[in-house]
Amino acid sequence: MDVLLQQIINGLVLGSMYALVALGYTMVYGIINLINFAHGEVLMVGALVSWALIGWMQEHAPGLPGWVLLLFVTLVACVVTSALNYTIEKLAYRPLRNSPKLAPLITAIGVSLLLQTLAMIVFKPNYKPYPALLPTDAIAIGESAVITPTQIMVLVVTAVSLVSLMYLVNYTRLGRAMRATAESPRVAALMGVRPDTVISATFVIGAILATIAGVMYASNYGSAHHTMGVLPGLKAFTAAVFGGIGNLAGAVVGGILLGLIEAIGSGYIGDLTGGVLGSNYADIFAFVVLIVMLTLRPSGLLGERVADRA
């Protein structure tokens, strides 16, 4: 029972990070129908920039409380990645908006490779230990399950980010413009919405969410690396499709469910299969679940779109 509780906690933490990244995929997809393959790399850049900044701050402004430092580096990293994602959209995706659909997909893959390579050149290819800025003593829940302050932070920050995003999308002018553009860019333009501005804004918001996820990912696992964006990126994309791509609530539900399935699955697969399959199969849960899910519901859990339009 305690193993289950522990795995649920781990799964929720993992899932909330997937959810943040999945929102970036789903928003971009909802508006311009592009799988932004470089989105996982934004997470990676955010994590590496914050790592470099922590080092610099600890040298030049020692004695800052951990959470202030973390908040500050996250903010700066968000500014950097927002500018980056804005530029990427402008240079690599916007010129191809009316091209065959596979063209921007290939530039997205190119951008993802480019960002990894540049990160390797700028930050060198080694694994960087990510300092623990929050207290490290775990808090006991129940008999043998524990939760760390970092994990609590992840859950709280995710909840706050999600609520802010939902507010932004549902109750602000920009949010309405985003929804209108997702529905039909041409009609939205006729109604006085500037689709290009909305698309840029979407990329900036996506970058902020991914950076928050990246900083939390690095703090939670204690390391940062130039390929760290690949797997969370893939899983988050899977989560977005799982929940029904283009649907914000779907991305959140998909992300959290995926995290839970992965954590619980890898905790129990050894017992279930009598030791034949071990927890090293954890990475395939996401995909097996996805394939089963899409076979049953081709448009995802909460997707309403007809499969034909995808």
Next chain:
Amino acid sequence: MASTDASRRDRFLVIAFSTFGLLILPLVLQSAGNFWVRIADTALLYVLLALGLNIVVGYAGLLDLGYVAFFAIGAYMYGLMASPHLSEHFPWFAALFPHGLHTSVWLVIPLGAAVAGIFGVLLGAPTLKLRGDYLAIVTLGFGEIIRVFMNNLEAPINITNGPRGLDQIEPVTLFRFDWFGIPGINLGKRLEIGGYTLSSVTLYYYLFLALVVLSVIICHRLELSRIGRAWMAIREDEIAAKAMGINTRNMKLLAFGMGATFGGVSGVMFAAFQTFVSPESFSLMESVMIVAMVVLGGLGHLPGVILGAVLLAAMPEVLRWVAGVWDLQRLTDGRLDASILRQLLIALAMIIIMLLRPRGLWPTPEHGKSLPSGAK
């Protein structure tokens, strides 16, 4: 009539010259070092892969991001059938085949093609209802599942030897007839013909070239056939194709299956050529590169696909050599070594080529019927 004769003569000349060029290429490269022939060999393997993926993505318009799985299936198939791995790990197997399983490549090629093809259909079956991007993520997931299994299937039964991979795979032996006592030509060793030496990589070059030529002919015939037309109809408008009486389900499964057989055959060749396979060679990046080759070259257009494959396969290797000659690593304080430069330039090439030529470097001349889900 005169003009047809002239164009026929031109066509003949082009074919004659390119045949001559392709036949003599490894001999020229060989004199500069086997390194260069090896690059040509790799490029041919990628051409084979790109031709197969072109059937799925280019003709039928099904975006497959897990194509490397079929490559892996072929490679492991040959790896298991032509290395001592099975007899070393299974006593009953060693008892059955005391001298190991030295399967002839002529048996493994059709077998690899068939098994990969079956997997292709298995993958296609649950995805029939899916379109576009949903299909992309499912195929991607399939590729990852296969890779994770290759990486972990060493316990409790050691089938793939895990991350260490299979080694001591036998090279291909051609024209071996044990009954008549003819030893055949072992492509793993160099061959001397009247004082002239053909290195092992050169011999493989000719084998791969033969396979590529055969594949090009098959693809070309397919493109012109009823099946090819049906695929393209599905690519352009699936509902209309269905309404016109095309069995879209069978046609899509056929595309997946046929594409996968090419992947399987190139996998078999890859394993024989490298004499070593490990899960590392079958990463997602590899799938993505093959898609990039097809799209950068010109989706659905055979010359374009071949160009894309040769370019993306050979260019990075040449660049690696250039970086070595200039000693970039020393110049840039160890930050920019050959492999990083290679990756940087591939990434830039993917972005720049697409920005300048979104339909590919050498697209189909027929307008409006060449790309899946084109601009709406």
